[in-house]
Amino acid sequence: MTAPLLEVRNLRVEFPTRRGTLTALDDVSFEIAPGEVLGVVGESGAGKSMTGNAIIGLLEPPGRIAGGEILLEGRRIDNLAPEAMRKLRGRRIGAIFQDPLTSLNPLFTIGEQLVETIRTHLPLDAAAARARAIELLREVGISAPERRIDHYPHQFSGGMRQRVVIALALCAEPRLVIADEPTTALDVSIQAQIIALIKRLTREHGTAVMLVTHDMGVIAETADRVAVMYAGRLAEIGPVQRVIHDPQHPYTTGLMGSIPSVGSDLERLPQIEGSMPRLDAIPRGCAFNPRCPRAFDRCRAERPPLLQANGTLAACWLHDPHRRAAAAGPDWSEGAVHG
Amino acid sequence: MAEPLLEVRDLARYFDVSPPWLNRVVERMPRQILKAVDGVSFSIARGETLALVGESGCGKSTVARVICGLYEPTRGSIVFDGRDLAAIADRREMLRMRQRFQMIFQDPYASLNPRWSVARIVAEPMRSHGLVESSREMRQRVEKLLTDVGLAPADADKYPHEFSGGQRQRISIARALSSNPEFLVLDEPTSALDVSVQAQILNLMRDLQREHGLTFLFISHNLAVVSHISTSVGVMYLGRIAEIAPTRLLFERPLHPYTRMLESAIPDISMSGKSRTPVAGEVPNPLDPPAGCTFHPRCPFAREKCHIEAPPLLPYEGARVACHGIHEGWVPIHVHPGALAAD
Numbered sequence: 001m002t003a004p005l006l007e008v009r010n011l012r013v014e015f016p017t018r019r020g021t022l023t024a025l026d027d028v029s030f031e032i033a034p035g036e037v038l039g040v041v042g043e044s045g046a047g048k049s050m051t052g053n054a055i056i057g058l059l060e061p062p063g064r065i066a067g068g069e070i071l072l073e074g075r076r077i078d079n080l081a082p083e084a085m086r087k088l089r090g091r092r093i094g095a096i097f098q099d100p101l102t103s104l105n106p107l108f109t110i111g112e113q114l115v116e117t118i119r120t121h122l123p124l125d126a127a128a129a130r131a132r133a134i135e136l137l138r139e140v141g142i143s144a145p146e147r148r149i150d151h152y153p154h155q156f157s158g159g160m161r162q163r164v165v166i167a168l169a170l171c172a173e174p175r176l177v178i179a180d181e182p183t184t185a186l187d188v189s190i191q192a193q194i195i196a197l198i199k200r201l202t203r204e205h206g207t208a209v210m211l212v213t214h215d216m217g218v219i220a221e222t223a224d225r226v227a228v229m230y231a232g233r234l235a236e237i238g239p240v241q242r243v244i245h246d247p248q249h250p251y252t253t254g255l256m257g258s259i260p261s262v263g264s265d266l267e268r269l270p271q272i273e274g275s276m277p278r279l280d281a282i283p284r285g286c287a288f289n290p291r292c293p294r295a296f297d298r299c300r301a302e303r304p305p306l307l308q309a310n311g312t313l314a315a316c317w318l319h320d321p322h323r324r325a326a327a328a329g330p331d332w333s334e335g336a337v338h339g
Numbered sequence: 340m341a342e343p344l345l346e347v348r349d350l351a352r353y354f355d356v357s358p359p360w361l362n363r364v365v366e367r368m369p370r371q372i373l374k375a376v377d378g379v380s381f382s383i384a385r386g387e388t389l390a391l392v393g394e395s396g397c398g399k400s401t402v403a404r405v406i407c408g409l410y411e412p413t414r415g416s417i418v419f420d421g422r423d424l425a426a427i428a429d430r431r432e433m434l435r436m437r438q439r440f441q442m443i444f445q446d447p448y449a450s451l452n453p454r455w456s457v458a459r460i461v462a463e464p465m466r467s468h469g470l471v472e473s474s475r476e477m478r479q480r481v482e483k484l485l486t487d488v489g490l491a492p493a494d495a496d497k498y499p500h501e502f503s504g505g506q507r508q509r510i511s512i513a514r515a516l517s518s519n520p521e522f523l524v525l526d527e528p529t530s531a532l533d534v535s536v537q538a539q540i541l542n543l544m545r546d547l548q549r550e551h552g553l554t555f556l557f558i559s560h561n562l563a564v565v566s567h568i569s570t571s572v573g574v575m576y577l578g579r580i581a582e583i584a585p586t587r588l589l590f591e592r593p594l595h596p597y598t599r600m601l602e603s604a605i606p607d608i609s610m611s612g613k614s615r616t617p618v619a620g621e622v623p624n625p626l627d628p629p630a631g632c633t634f635h636p637r638c639p640f641a642r643e644k645c646h647i648e649a650p651p652l653l654p655y656e657g658a659r660v661a662c663h664g665i666h667e668g669w670v671p672i673h674v675h676p677g678a679l680a681a682d
Contacts, residue, residue: 043533044504157621187394188560190621192604214533217605258538260567262590262605268545269538269567275503 004031005073005208006055006176012067013047013054013232015279022279024050024063026232029306032176037202037209039223039240041216041255043276047232048212052178054078055210056093057085072176091121094169094207098181100161103168104153110137110164111149114171121172136167140197159190163197170201177202180212195222216259220244228252231277231287238312248309249316251288286317294318343382343418344522344554345406350415352376352398352405356626373626375401377578378415380652385521388548388555390569390586392562392601394622398578399558403524406556407442419522438468441515445527447507451499457510458495461485464518484513487550489543505536512543516551526558541568562605566590574598577625577633584658592674594660596638599673632663640670 013025025047032038040048053059055070057080070078072092080088089095097103105113114133118124124132130149137145140163153161162182169177179198183191199222202209211223219226220240227237228249236249247253257270274291277283283290289299298317309319317323354373362368376398383389391399404410406417408424417424419436427433441464444450451460461481464470471477482492488509499507508528515523525544529537541564547553559565565572566586573583574597582595593599620637623629632650635641644663652661664670 043535159621187622188562188604189394189600216534255535258535260538260541260561260563262563262566262602268542271538271542272535275505275536 003074005034005036006032006210007071007074008051008055008068009071010068011051011054011065011070011078013050013059013063014066015063017062019280023066023282024232024279025054027068028229028232028234029068030227030234030237032208032210034175034208035202035206036225037199037211037223039219039226040210040212040229041214041219041226042229042235043214043255045231045276045279046229048214048229049180050232051229052095052180052210052212056089056095056178057082058089087121090117090174091172092175094172094174094177096162096165096169096177096179096182098184100158100165100185101153103165104161106153109150109152110156114149114164114168117168118171132171133167136171137164139201140164140167140170141193142167159186159193162186162190162194166194166197166201170205170207173205174207176208176210178210178212181214182211183218184213184215191218198222216244216256228255231282232279233287234306234313234315235288236309236312236314236316237306238314242311246310248312248314248319249288250292250294250318252314254291286315342384344385344420345556346382346418347402347406348380348416348418350376350379350402350405350417351413352401352410353413371626374578374628375625376405379575379578379580380415381573381580381583383522383554383556385554386548386552387570388557388568390557390559390565390572391575392559392565392572393575394560394601396577396622396625397575399560399575400526401578402575403442403526403556403558407440407524408437409442434468438464438470438518439521440524441518441520441522442524442526443508443511443515443528445530447504447511447531450511451507453499455498456495457481457485457497457499460499460510461495461513461517464514468518470518480517481513484517485510487516487547488513489539503536504532505539508532508536508540509543512540512547516547520553522554522556524556524558527560528557529564530559530561537564544568562601574601577622577628579633579661580652580659581634581662582658582660583652584660588657590675592658592672594655594658594665594670594672595634595662596640596664596670597634600637632661640664642669 009029011025011028015022015024028051040051042048054065065078069076077088111130111133114136115126115129118129118132134145134149137149142148142160142163156164183194186194195218213219223240225238226240226243228235230251236243236247236252243252244256247256254272258272260269272291277287285301286299286304289295292299304315304317306313306315307319352375354375356373357363357370358368379402381389391402393399405412427436458481461484462477465477465480471480481495485492485494490506490509502510529540532540548555557569569586571583571585572589574581574595576597581597593602623636629636631647632645635645650661650663652659653666655665662670
């Protein structure tokens with residue numbers, strides 16, 4: 001395997017509040033290789049967007065990185081000065097956010113916004129930057145870009161706006177793109193077009209992508225590997241096929257089971273009882289233990305690290321090699337989720 | 340099929356979105372009419388669930404709102420339990436009728452008054468319809484309803500901010516059930532929720548439907564959710580129904596090219612690794628819909644006739660579809676048997 005493009009090691013993000021410090025991200029570690037698409041899934045509040053924001057240095061105060069390190073191409077970026085970080089953002093790391101309307105300035109034409117961004121990061125004159133902007137718009141599938149470049153954001157539909165935002169994120173040829181729910185605000189047919197676009201562009205440019213979404217369908221089609229987050233921690237990380245079809249963490253199993261799909265004819269969807277704990281009430285041990293149908297004493301006392309589990313890494317004591325050796329041949333087929 | 344509880348005939352709702360009078364006179368701007376819903380007919384049998392699906396702007400939520408009386412229909416009639424709602428002149432009779440309808444909205448954060456306790460929120464429909472005699476009876480009923488939707492009786496004294504999104508949606512459901520309705524209109528009830536919570540709410544809806552013999556009109560953009568919850572599905576496009584069929588049939592044998600497009604566009608976890616051909620184009624501007632069949636600019640099968648003549652919604656082997664090509668036999672039909680078979 002080539003050297004990772006992005007390394008996140010033991011990342012910890014804290015929010016000091018009047019009633020004590022909340023830990024929003026707790027010991028999160030993962031890597032993204034060049035050209036790889038890593039999907040990050042989880043329910044709202046699991047910390048998936050927070051991870052993206054921590055990487056691009058856009059944590060909302062009073063949130064701060066309290067531990068761990070983030071490396072881009074082998075160099076630490078979590079301790080950069082704001083000005084250096086600002087240069088890095090856009091040049092080396094591009095960002096695509098959920099709502100294309102709020103990512104664009106309504107008072108400027110998309111051409112002005114693209115040219116400004118291009119010239120901030122690349123040594124091009126106005127004419128060359130405009131030519132590049134038109135080229136980018138064509139690449140993201142906007143027809144008649146020579147004409148459309150002088151239009152304002154409100155003259156574009158939602159799907160077209162998101163294409164413009166993608167063009168903005170890619171204009172300095174970043175090595176890494178962080179896409180935070182890029183298709184959530186869009187209709188399904190447009191969603192499919194945007195997914196195809198992100199896939200094609202990253203393949204052609206060899207860009208690595210961190211794709212944050214709550215939509216497993218989008219992950220399944222786009223990502224190479226997937227990280228499942230729960231209560232600010234990584235529950236499971238592994239190749240997308242393995243995680244979807246043979247999840248090893250009981251939370252992932254429950255999450256996959258609860259997704260309605262057109263192919264199934266179940267009377268009731270399998271459901272996970274309860275809801276994710278709040279940041280101020282994360283239980284001791286494994287954060288998932290109160291909802292886990294397979295929890296045992298150790299889960300309530302000791303937090304599990306990521307353990308090797310049948311091709312993926314899962315933060316679950318079920319995969320502790322000592323336990324497996326002790327309980328020879330455990331019955332893995334037992335129902336992992338309440339029916 | 341059982342007698343329909345709700346029947347909607349040729350329902351239409353137009354919105355006047357014209358520029359102000361002065362601009363129309365000075366700048367000679369024309370009047371602009373948005374035909375949000377334009378001639379929709381369907382019926383729902385007692386105890387069944389009809390889902391209306393479509394992309395944003397197709398008019399599905401407007402249909403829901405017209406049925407619940409939040410908008411007046413521009414044209415057409417709504418017949419509930421054999422009575423034409425427009426023909427009811429007596430206010431008190433209308434109220435009694437309305438009590439049998441309830442609506443659940445998408446956003447559980449916006450649909451609950453943050454200053455009211457849960458008890459007051461849930462009791463409101465009972466109070467406004469005068470269904471209970473004493474406050475003790477009301478309290479008992481609120482507690483019973485909260486238990487029915489999976490909350491605790493003690494939650495009655497809390498306020499909405501103390502609950503998560505899924506729990507709030509349960510409160511909305513308890514409120515909707517408090518007037519003992521027979522018919523619920525659910526407008527994207529799970530779209531704002533996480534998948535695991537969505538599963539809880541969908542299961543709850545099914546249980547309540549069975550226990551209370553409820554009839555649902557379910558509005559959604561998510562075909563997977565719809566395939567799970569509904570007995571029949573109407574696919575809407577630009578204010579009209581493109582195709583309406585029993586759920587199984589719709590997924591096994593989608594007729595209308597738009598239905599097929601929607602089905603192939605769903606990102607599905609079982610599709611993992613495969614690539615699919617995304618559909619071209621977007622929904623046209625509803626203020627200026629294309630002539631003829633409104634889907635023709637995106638339709639791979641469109642012919643001359645589709646540009647000129649709007650296709651009527653006609654029966655076709657168990658379904659009803661508005662497509663010239665299907666009825667005249669020049670759009671190939673693909674059947675996927677077992678598309679809905681059990682895993």
